[in-house]
Amino acid sequence: MIDKITRELLNIDVLLSDLRIRTVQGRFFFDKFSCFTSSDNKKLQKEYDLLFSLNDFFRENNELYIKVIDYLEHIEDISFLENKGDAHKLIIEDFFLIKKFLYFFLKINDILEKFTIKKISFDRNELHKVWKILSPDGKDEYYFHFYSEYNEKLRELREEKRQILIEGEKSKKKFLEKLNEKYNIKLSTDKISLSNYFEKDKIEKLLSSGDFIVLDKNFANTMLGVCYDESILNIEKDIHLIDEKIEKIEDEIAIELTKKILEYKSQLIQANNYIGEIDFIFCRIDYLRRYNCCKPEIISDGIFIEEGRFIFFEKFLLKKGLSYQPLTVDIENNVNIIIGMNMGGKTIFLKTLGFLAAHLNYGLPVPAVSIKMPIFDNIFFSTEDYHVDKTDLSSFGYELYRLNEAMNLKGRNLFILDEPAKGTNPYEAVALNKSFIKYFLENDIYALISSHFNLYMKSEFISYFNMSYLKDDFFEHIKNLDELEFSQKLQILQNSIVYKPIEIGEIEVVPDQAINIANFLGINPKIIDNARKFLNEVKDGNI
Amino acid sequence: METIAIVGAQKDSGKTTFLNYFIEKNADKKIGISTLGFNRSVSLDNELVKKPEINVKPGMYVTSIPGFLNRGFVVIDKTDIKTVNGNIFIYKALDNHKVKIFGPPKSPDLVKIYNFFYNLDLDLFVIDGALNRKGNLNFDFVDKAFFSIGGSFDNSIDNLLKIADIFVKLFSIPQLHPMGIELKNSSIFNSDGSLMKEIDLPFLGNEDYYFELISEYNPEYLFIKTSLNDISFDKIIRKLKNKNLTLVLKNIFRINLSYENIKKLFYSQIKLNVLKKIDLAGLILNPFAPNGRHIDSFKLYSEFKNRFGDIPVFDIYRQEIL
Numbered sequence: 001m002i003d004k005i006t007r008e009l010l011n012i013d014v015l016l017s018d019l020r021i022r023t024v025q026g027r028f029f030f031d032k033f034s035c036f037t038s039s040d041n042k043k044l045q046k047e048y049d050l051l052f053s054l055n056d057f058f059r060e061n062n063e064l065y066i067k068v069i070d071y072l073e074h075i076e077d078i079s080f081l082e083n084k085g086d087a088h089k090l091i092i093e094d095f096f097l098i099k100k101f102l103y104f105f106l107k108i109n110d111i112l113e114k115f116t117i118k119k120i121s122f123d124r125n126e127l128h129k130v131w132k133i134l135s136p137d138g139k140d141e142y143y144f145h146f147y148s149e150y151n152e153k154l155r156e157l158r159e160e161k162r163q164i165l166i167e168g169e170k171s172k173k174k175f176l177e178k179l180n181e182k183y184n185i186k187l188s189t190d191k192i193s194l195s196n197y198f199e200k201d202k203i204e205k206l207l208s209s210g211d212f213i214v215l216d217k218n219f220a221n222t223m224l225g226v227c228y229d230e231s232i233l234n235i236e237k238d239i240h241l242i243d244e245k246i247e248k249i250e251d252e253i254a255i256e257l258t259k260k261i262l263e264y265k266s267q268l269i270q271a272n273n274y275i276g277e278i279d280f281i282f283c284r285i286d287y288l289r290r291y292n293c294c295k296p297e298i299i300s301d302g303i304f305i306e307e308g309r310f311i312f313f314e315k316f317l318l319k320k321g322l323s324y325q326p327l328t329v330d331i332e333n334n335v336n337i338i339i340g341m342n343m344g345g346k347t348i349f350l351k352t353l354g355f356l357a358a359h360l361n362y363g364l365p366v367p368a369v370s371i372k373m374p375i376f377d378n379i380f381f382s383t384e385d386y387h388v389d390k391t392d393l394s395s396f397g398y399e400l401y402r403l404n405e406a407m408n409l410k411g412r413n414l415f416i417l418d419e420p421a422k423g424t425n426p427y428e429a430v431a432l433n434k435s436f437i438k439y440f441l442e443n444d445i446y447a448l449i450s451s452h453f454n455l456y457m458k459s460e461f462i463s464y465f466n467m468s469y470l471k472d473d474f475f476e477h478i479k480n481l482d483e484l485e486f487s488q489k490l491q492i493l494q495n496s497i498v499y500k501p502i503e504i505g506e507i508e509v510v511p512d513q514a515i516n517i518a519n520f521l522g523i524n525p526k527i528i529d530n531a532r533k534f535l536n537e538v539k540d541g542n543i
Numbered sequence: 544m545e546t547i548a549i550v551g552a553q554k555d556s557g558k559t560t561f562l563n564y565f566i567e568k569n570a571d572k573k574i575g576i577s578t579l580g581f582n583r584s585v586s587l588d589n590e591l592v593k594k595p596e597i598n599v600k601p602g603m604y605v606t607s608i609p610g611f612l613n614r615g616f617v618v619i620d621k622t623d624i625k626t627v628n629g630n631i632f633i634y635k636a637l638d639n640h641k642v643k644i645f646g647p648p649k650s651p652d653l654v655k656i657y658n659f660f661y662n663l664d665l666d667l668f669v670i671d672g673a674l675n676r677k678g679n680l681n682f683d684f685v686d687k688a689f690f691s692i693g694g695s696f697d698n699s700i701d702n703l704l705k706i707a708d709i710f711v712k713l714f715s716i717p718q719l720h721p722m723g724i725e726l727k728n729s730s731i732f733n734s735d736g737s738l739m740k741e742i743d744l745p746f747l748g749n750e751d752y753y754f755e756l757i758s759e760y761n762p763e764y765l766f767i768k769t770s771l772n773d774i775s776f777d778k779i780i781r782k783l784k785n786k787n788l789t790l791v792l793k794n795i796f797r798i799n800l801s802y803e804n805i806k807k808l809f810y811s812q813i814k815l816n817v818l819k820k821i822d823l824a825g826l827i828l829n830p831f832a833p834n835g836r837h838i839d840s841f842k843l844y845s846e847f848k849n850r851f852g853d854i855p856v857f858d859i860y861r862q863e864i865l
């Protein structure tokens with residue numbers, strides 16, 4: 001489980017919304033998706049194997065990959081069938097949707113046939129039978145209508161109607177031409193509107209002939225309609241009768257087709273759900289390709305990351321024209337303390353690790369060169385900064401509350417704490433932090449804790465990392481740069497930091513680069529001098 | 544594919560009757576028909592049923608919703624355009640039918656229908672659409688328009704002539720070919736092709752920012768990407784009337800103003816240009832009106848013919864046009 005605040009802080013929601021799910025079925029599948037847990041090692045490894053073997057295949061056959069994506073973009077959702085029973089009659093649009101679904105399903109199936117993606121409890125050839133029912137003309141297209149092939153009588157009636165219409169059009173045209181000639185008018189349809197005031201004589205003449213009747217009349221105009229002769233009127237009657245017969249037959253066809261289609265209801269619904277799974281697989285392949293991901297190796301102990309990327313932070317920096325340094329780290333112990341100067345990337349290290357770990361819960365390939373790690377049942381990220389101005393409780397109080405709740409979660413857990421208790425007095429903060437560490441050690445919990453405090457505890461199960469360091473020549477390089485603006489100095493400083501966690505020994509646990517940096521940034525020299533004196537006293541144990 | 548819009552200033556101005564005539568005259572062409580202007584809350588039982596039917600011929604394409612065109616149609620595709628009565632589908636007529644068609648409730652979605660028809664390689668796309676001043680009319684793909692007017696708008700021929708005058712003027716707004724500038728966003732620029740500033744913010748709600756930029760840069764042209772509408776109209780008149788500035792819009796359908804404000808716009812001496820000119824293919828007259836405001840058809844037709852000699856004038860029941 002990854003709680004809402006952790007998801008937000010680690011950009012997991014952004015990650016999930018970045019997945020290109022293309023179908024309604026895929027969205028449904030994803031909404032119901034249960035995250036992988038520590039008991040799913042084999043299942044997840046198998047899933048990754050499938051994903052990467054599919055990717056290998058499609059790397060060699062990119063045109064097929066493009067086709068599958070295109071088919072997924074166009075396939076219809078036929079989940080409406082779930083609510084259809086014997087009492088229902090499907091309508092023409094329903095048949096169309098089923099046919100269009102099958103059109104793309106069968107094409108996707110042809111491409112993926114050699115991969116066993118999911119066990120389906122029916123023979124896929126059954127769906128070819130449904131296709132044949134809906135495509136009696138044998139054409140490879142997904143349009144649908146009530147084909148004449150369904151009923152010979154329907155074919156005859158349509159042909160009869162076509163002939164009558166052609167004859168009727170001719171007769172009507174002839175009739176109107178005759179009237180135009182006879183009365184010197186310009187009729188092209190069977191209505192004409194004339195002015196009561198200016199065309200009174202014409203109206204009377206046309207009406208007295210018996211060739212016209214009044215359709216509408218008001219104080220200004222009279223609308224006359226043509227009185228066709230009996231043969232033309234009979235054509236209209238004939239067409240009406242044929243239409244009624246056609247409608248009846250089409251109705252019968254709809255009932256018959258509904259019966260036939262619903263015989264395959266369960267197979268169709270299974271196939272529809274299957275598309276959801278396929279879609280989710282392809283959105284992960286798409287993710288893999290977009291972010292150059294690797295296949296994680298799921299191990300029981302340790303976290304080994306080579307050039308793991310927090311892709312959204314990477315994008316953010318690139319947008320600002322800044323370079324991004326991927327994370328490479330080997331973590332062998334359960335409990336890990338991260339120290340380092342301000343702006344040194346401790347928080348990003350922690351977030352990157354949490355972000356990458358969450359990929360396994362969703363079965364996602366990981367944006368890294370390589371990664372080995374366990375699946376965690378729960379990932380918990382904590383920082384006091386999140387709660388500032390967000391809750392009535394103090395940020396310290398709320399974080400303690402969250403932490404306490406998380407500690408009750410069963411399973412294999414990963415706790416990532418960014419400077420816990422930093423807002424409280426240093427003595428108590430150190431005491432609390434050490435107490436957390438002890439708890440994590442005793443309960444076999446994976447934990448990464450960043451802090452500016454000296455949290456050294458003698459234990460072979462704790463590792464210490466110094467996150468980031470200034471390049472060796474930094475202080476030499478800045479000697480003659482006193483005249484620079486503050487923002488320029490800051491830029492130089494950022495460019496001189498190597499953001500890399502280095503595992504360190506117990507002696508080095510408090511880095512003292514902060515005073516040198518403050519000096520470089522132009523802080524009052526008197527303050528710097530005094531700070532150095534105080535630091536020496538601290539180191540000598542005089543304070 | 545040529546796109547023709549049949550637009551009217553009012554309901555019942557005879558658009559559909561004319562559409563039927565137009566279809567009849569172009570029966571040899573591959574035609575796709577859609578419509579715009581349905582109230583989204585319309586129910587199948589009331590207003591829609593009153594809409595006049597369209598006489599489609601075999602091979603013609605129309606848009607509608609499920610359960611509405613029962614027989615004699617091939618279902619060609621389903622669009623992602625949603626209405627309260629279901630998604631819009633595309634159908635092809637197998638034989639002659641009288642049908643009521645459904646189109647997208649919003650004009651931007653008509654572009655999707657346009658693309659469907661374009662891919663079907665049709666000759667003509669005809670839109671039966673009302674001028675709806677409640678929203679933007681994204682008719683950027685329209686080539687020609689028929690404008691309908693009649694008794695439902697006003698029962699005085701003099702007034703109808705005045706109204707038609709204004710709309711004819713709208714269709715006569717000159718086209719601008721900005722030298723070398725690709726106008727994607729709202730912009731200010733000069734006739735020598737120098738783009739002074741692109742403006743990301745929409746005009747509506749940011750009018751003051753636009754006017755500040757105009758004062759600062761003193762451009763010859765202001766291109767507004769979206770529409771002119773009644774909300775910001777008074778401000779535009781006040782701020783731009785004494786500037787030697789030409790207001791440029793995508794096309795005349797982007798003038799989303801009431802009749803009164805269109806009049807004011809022309810009298811204001813603000814110069815107007817459009818990026819795409821839409822041809823006025825004809826004026827459609829309907830002397831009948833459901834509210835009883837009938838007009839003498841002979842007189843109406845004669846006076847329109849006299850006033851707009853060069854423009855085809857069509858009385859929907861007199862059979863004289865084109």
